[in-house]
Amino acid sequence: MSEAVSASSTAPPNGAHRPAPAHRPVLIEQVIAFLAPRSGGHFIDGTVGAGGHAAAILERTGPDGRLLAIDRDPAALELARARLADYAGRVVFRHANFSDVAAVAGEERFRDVNGVVADLGVSSMMLDDAHRGFSFRQDGPLDMRMDPSQSVTASDIVNRAGETELADIIYRYGEERRSRRIARAIVRARPHRGTRDLAGAIESVSGGGRRGRIHPATRTFLALRVAVNRELDHLEAFLDGVPALLAGGARLAVISFHSLEDRIVKHRMRAIGRVVNRKVVRPDESERMANPRSRSAKLRVMERQ
Ligand SMILES: C[S@@+](CC[C@H](N)C(=O)[O-])C[C@H]1O[C@@H](n2cnc3c(N)ncnc32)[C@H](O)[C@@H]1O
CATH class of the missing domain: 1.10.150.170 (Putative methyltransferase TM0872, insert domain)
Structure with missing residues (x-):
């Protein structure tokens, strides 16, 4: 029912002076294992948030790697910019809804990408900021x-x-x-x-x-x-837009936090590509203990054929 966060061991290199992430990325090791980012890879993060998943991808794609970082929350994008400052020049930030991913990727010349990630829902920053009215x-x-x-x-x-x-x-x-x-x-x-x-x-x-x-x-x-x-309309539009952006064999990883989202992800993934994990991936006990907000997370992955 509630939202994201998990312990991350993926602080950017030389990142000690960067602001501490207010949001801990969920299922990060599993996402990285499925997307297997390689040197020079091009990726899209549809929900960059505080940049946890994005940093882990950028860390592994080397000086020629590129990432399109999308978020509909301008405050999250600001945080991501600060968090990902070590990768400046390799990240394109866009304030957009991920339902427009096809158009945004086209404008930024992201084609045949090596992977896409979306970590749905709200961030800890949103939940913890009383003025946003989520809590x-x-x-x-x-x-x-x-x-x-x-x-x-x-x-x-x-x-x-x-x-x-x-x-x-x-x-x-x-x-x-x-x-x-x-x-x-x-x-x-x-x-x-x-x-x-x-x-x-x-x-x-x-x-x-x-x-x-x-x-x-x-x-x-x-x-x-x-x-x-x-949220559900935008998720469907996003899932419809992604396949055309993926290179052959590239993967889409989606983390959802409630059953309605997960149902949409499960059914659409079957329709748009090869389902990589038949059984949904969930945080293990140590992640759930360290980060109670990760409890309801479910990861599904599909591959473009
Ligand atoms: C759980 S957080 C992502 C955290 C991020 N993976 C990290 O490691 O810091 C979800 C983010 O998705 C964004 N978001 C949710 N729905 C969106 C949509 N339809 N389009 C773009 N961003 C969206 C929210 O604004 C929020 O910042």
């Missing part, structure tokens, strides 16, 4: 936009959507069985000004306690985030 653990505005230039915010949905539409969003994207009850409580308690306020309305119809390990607001917050950012 119910700290109070913040009902925003949840990964790209602040988008027009629709969580507040628009929470305070304006009809009760049935809201329930459908919570059910479909959050897989929340109590969607109708939660939607009714949200509509009754309008207007909602912040994340704690919204979480309180959800808690009020969830018996006050936690169901199992997750907080009662977890699924609703996930659903709103997916809806605000139209």
